[in-house]
Amino acid sequence: MRKSALTTFALAIAAVTMSIVPAAAQSYPTKPIRIIVPFPAGGSADIQTRAFADAFAVAMGQPVVVDNRGGASGNIGTEAAARAEPDGYTLLIGGSNVINNGHLYKTVPYDWKKDLTPLGLMFSNSNVLIVNKDVPAANVKEFVELLRASPGKYKYGTTGAGGSTHLSTVLFMDMTKTDMLHIPYKGDSQAQTDLLSGEIQTIFNGISPSIANIDAKEWKALATTGAKRSAKLNSVPTLQESGLDGYVVVSWQGLFGPAGMPDDVVAKIRAGFDAVYKNPEALKRFEQLGTEPAPSTPAEHAAFMAAQSEIWTPIFRKLNLTQQ
Amino acid sequence: MPDVLTLFFDGLLIAGTPTNLMFCLVGALLGTLIGVLPGIGPLATMALLLPVTYYLPPLAALIMLSGIYYGALYGGSTTAILVNLPGETSSVVTMIDGHAMARRGRAGSALAIAAIGSFFAGCVGTILIALFSPALSKVALRFSAPEYFSMMVLGLIASVVLAQGRLLKALAMLLLGVALGFVGTDVNTTEQRFTFGLPELFDGIEFVAVAMGLFGIADVIANLEKPERRNQTTAVIGSLMPSLAEFRASIGAIVRGTGLGAVLGLLPGGGAMLASLASYAVEKQVARDPSRFGQGAIEGVAGPEAANNAAAQLSFVPLLTLGIPGNPVVAMMLAAMVIHGIQPGPQVMTQRPELFWGFVASMWFGNLMLLIINLPLVGIWVQLLRIPYRLLFPAILFFCCVGAFSLNNSVFEVGLAIAFGVLGFVFIKLKLEAAPLLLGFVLGPALEENLRRALLISGGDWTVFLTRPLSAVFLLITIVMFAAMAIPALAKRRTETFSQGEAS
Numbered sequence: 001m002r003k004s005a006l007t008t009f010a011l012a013i014a015a016v017t018m019s020i021v022p023a024a025a026q027s028y029p030t031k032p033i034r035i036i037v038p039f040p041a042g043g044s045a046d047i048q049t050r051a052f053a054d055a056f057a058v059a060m061g062q063p064v065v066v067d068n069r070g071g072a073s074g075n076i077g078t079e080a081a082a083r084a085e086p087d088g089y090t091l092l093i094g095g096s097n098v099i100n101n102g103h104l105y106k107t108v109p110y111d112w113k114k115d116l117t118p119l120g121l122m123f124s125n126s127n128v129l130i131v132n133k134d135v136p137a138a139n140v141k142e143f144v145e146l147l148r149a150s151p152g153k154y155k156y157g158t159t160g161a162g163g164s165t166h167l168s169t170v171l172f173m174d175m176t177k178t179d180m181l182h183i184p185y186k187g188d189s190q191a192q193t194d195l196l197s198g199e200i201q202t203i204f205n206g207i208s209p210s211i212a213n214i215d216a217k218e219w220k221a222l223a224t225t226g227a228k229r230s231a232k233l234n235s236v237p238t239l240q241e242s243g244l245d246g247y248v249v250v251s252w253q254g255l256f257g258p259a260g261m262p263d264d265v266v267a268k269i270r271a272g273f274d275a276v277y278k279n280p281e282a283l284k285r286f287e288q289l290g291t292e293p294a295p296s297t298p299a300e301h302a303a304f305m306a307a308q309s310e311i312w313t314p315i316f317r318k319l320n321l322t323q324q
Numbered sequence: 325m326p327d328v329l330t331l332f333f334d335g336l337l338i339a340g341t342p343t344n345l346m347f348c349l350v351g352a353l354l355g356t357l358i359g360v361l362p363g364i365g366p367l368a369t370m371a372l373l374l375p376v377t378y379y380l381p382p383l384a385a386l387i388m389l390s391g392i393y394y395g396a397l398y399g400g401s402t403t404a405i406l407v408n409l410p411g412e413t414s415s416v417v418t419m420i421d422g423h424a425m426a427r428r429g430r431a432g433s434a435l436a437i438a439a440i441g442s443f444f445a446g447c448v449g450t451i452l453i454a455l456f457s458p459a460l461s462k463v464a465l466r467f468s469a470p471e472y473f474s475m476m477v478l479g480l481i482a483s484v485v486l487a488q489g490r491l492l493k494a495l496a497m498l499l500l501g502v503a504l505g506f507v508g509t510d511v512n513t514t515e516q517r518f519t520f521g522l523p524e525l526f527d528g529i530e531f532v533a534v535a536m537g538l539f540g541i542a543d544v545i546a547n548l549e550k551p552e553r554r555n556q557t558t559a560v561i562g563s564l565m566p567s568l569a570e571f572r573a574s575i576g577a578i579v580r581g582t583g584l585g586a587v588l589g590l591l592p593g594g595g596a597m598l599a600s601l602a603s604y605a606v607e608k609q610v611a612r613d614p615s616r617f618g619q620g621a622i623e624g625v626a627g628p629e630a631a632n633n634a635a636a637q638l639s640f641v642p643l644l645t646l647g648i649p650g651n652p653v654v655a656m657m658l659a660a661m662v663i664h665g666i667q668p669g670p671q672v673m674t675q676r677p678e679l680f681w682g683f684v685a686s687m688w689f690g691n692l693m694l695l696i697i698n699l700p701l702v703g704i705w706v707q708l709l710r711i712p713y714r715l716l717f718p719a720i721l722f723f724c725c726v727g728a729f730s731l732n733n734s735v736f737e738v739g740l741a742i743a744f745g746v747l748g749f750v751f752i753k754l755k756l757e758a759a760p761l762l763l764g765f766v767l768g769p770a771l772e773e774n775l776r777r778a779l780l781i782s783g784g785d786w787t788v789f790l791t792r793p794l795s796a797v798f799l800l801i802t803i804v805m806f807a808a809m810a811i812p813a814l815a816k817r818r819t820e821t822f823s824q825g826e827a828s
Binding site for chain 1: 367372378467510511514524646650662663668731733734
């Protein structure tokens with residue numbers, strides 16, 4: 001996994017140009033804004049952020065540089081943002097990693113409740129529960145009956161212990177009182193191949209990467225995980241509709257800043273943020289990328305984080321993963 | 325069903341429009357450039373360029389991005405051969421004999437044969453995709469954890485074959501590499517292994533930092549130690565094109581490398597690196613005089629270069645036929661396709677034939693373009709060797725630092741590369757080879773992961789490795805290979821005298 005020297009170069013150039021302009025007097029923003037993506041370039045968080053950043057730059061009237069600071073499942077980039085000056089020039093993209101890493105690592109170098117300012121949710125994507133075509137179940141009810149008839153027989157793939165697909169499945173098993181065998185993978189391509197060949201029977205997968213094989217009838221989509229049906233899989237019910245009351249799990253991204261940002265800076269960022277979601281070109285891009293915009297207020301963002309923590313804390317306790 | 329040849333011909337017409345050819349050229353040039361620069365890879369470049377593709381027609385966008393992908397492979401071998409620095413991960417193997425050739429004044433020849441081998445592999449790869457995509461995708465589906473495990477065992481044993489020195493030393497380096505590969509978070513339990521509480525190590529050690537240190541930086545330190553030899557090696561250039569004898573020696577290697585790459589490229593995660601390693605091991609096994617390997621055997625450049633290019637080409641098959649990207653670079657291609665409303669998968673061939681065939685045909689154009697770009701460039705690249713070393717080595721170190729820094733935009737990786745550079749120098753002094761270490765580093769963790777997964781799926785039943793036919797075949801080849809290696813090792817002294825007599 002590597003990252004662009006180009007970004008670094010752009011930052012350097014920007015720093016040189018900006019130092020010529022007198023720093024004082026003008027109001028925020030007077031220099032380029034950096035958005036830290038705590039993962040390497042090329043991942044889904046990175047691609048979504050770049051689409052956001054282009055429109056955000058237009059709204060803010062300053063260049064916006066995406067800075068990929070990968071490492072430790074997002075901890076390194078998140079820490080860098082948490083420790084940055086709360087002047088609005090360093091922002092962060094965060095998702096479930098911001099909350100969940102606290103359960104995965106013994107020491108996490110930031111406290112998301114204290115060290116970060118939630119600035120607004122950006123994207124929210126449902127996942128889909130898919131099974132191999134040979135699994136004799138057409139819906140969640142039949143699948144649950146199947147699982148109950150032979151506990152521990154069916155195998156589910158995940159992108160690693162403690163990751164979001166693992167948590168989604170554990171929550172599913174918890175709510176349906178079923179038991180399947182966990183098969184962790186590094187990354188999702190081998191997991192998907194094994195689901196095609198029938199080595200494993202089920203995965204909670206992203207909707208976009210599943211559509212081709214659902215259409216080709218290689219996989220069966222049993223249910224989606226969001227609060228509402230997905231536009232891309234409109235005929236597939238949600239898990240809530242399928243009888244799992246309260247099962248709403250989404251892959252989300254939100255914009256954060258360091259704690260202690262001045263109110264006027266937050267207000268300007270919010271104005272730019274709102275403009276992005278009114279920019280038709282940006283909305284078109286989000287659609288092309290297959291990601292669902294889900295803009296929220298900072299208060300909603302903070303409440304969402306608290307709710308997420310409520311959902312996952314008992315699941316992590318149940319998993320009893322080795323904390324390091 | 326229309327004739328495949330007609331469809332392919334239509335594809336050539338679609339891909340051959342001036343606009344598409346221009347984007348093909350842009351992609352190939354950009355790819356070559358980032359391939360030459362160590363550390364800066366195709367993935368980051370494609371991520372940066374993805375927003376640009378919104379404004380392009382779908383086919384032009386895909387053509388440009390895939391040009392970057394295989395352009396990087398061509399470019400990566402250039403740095404490997406000239407300055408003993410892996411420009412891309414897949415060029416590690418090329419470095420061993422490619423740089424040895426450069427030292428002997430055959431840099432031009434090595435560069436040319438790398439380009440020609442890659443071109444041949446690219447052409448064959450394109451034809452294979454056009455004719456057999458659906459059938460080939462079945463191969464990928466036959467590979468699950470037990471097959472991967474057995475293949476990795478074979479790969480590890482093959483890595484020892486790479487080494488020139490004593491078997492024990494090579495094994496030691498291999499195991500050290502495996503141990504380094506284990507650094508990071510365990511995927512089954514989230515346990516931290518060998519990270520010493522350093523968060524920068526939680527996701528494991530970066531391959532590029534290790535490779536840069538052990539080869540590029542260590543080589544610089546070693547060269548600075550002996551000024552006279554250095555001046556000589558950089559000045560000798562020799563003829564730019566391979567001699568007839570060299571060419572003849574390479575043909576078999578290119579064909580075998582292409583075949584190996586074509587199969588390994590189909591497997592998720594397998595890809596270019598494994599293909600070039602396998603090709604090198606095979607060439608050394610079939611060579612009449614294996615001791616030439618490591619001293620600048622042209623087959624050791626031709627085979628692996630053909631293999632990694634064929635693998636890169638064929639790694640598009642699972643994406644185009646199953647909708648599953650096998651590596652992060654191909655996943656970027658998937659993202660680009662989705663942007664343009666194309667959902668690759670089992671039905672893309674029938675639903676969007678013009679796109680499928682145009683894309684396949686553009687691969688051929690891309691490879692042709694890379695050959696046209698690269699052959700004349702050989703003359704320019706080798707001029708780099710005329711640069712006095714006192715100017716060249718700071719440049720090498722500079723690009724290493726930039727490359728290492730850009731991995732995570734952090735100085736940690738720069739420090740890591742320097743530490744491995746010092747370690748690499750110690751290895752050179754102790755006459756320990758770094759190549760097996762690097763291969764152990766890549767293969768070891770994959771071996772462990774698949775072993776544990778195979779046993780999880782089989783419910784702890786070890787016979788699964790023998791009852792699954794493909795897996796059993798790999799293990800059988802491993803045993804044969806190990807025997808072939810161990811027996812000469814027992815009678816080592818005799819073999820060495822014999823081969824030295826023949827080589828001179």
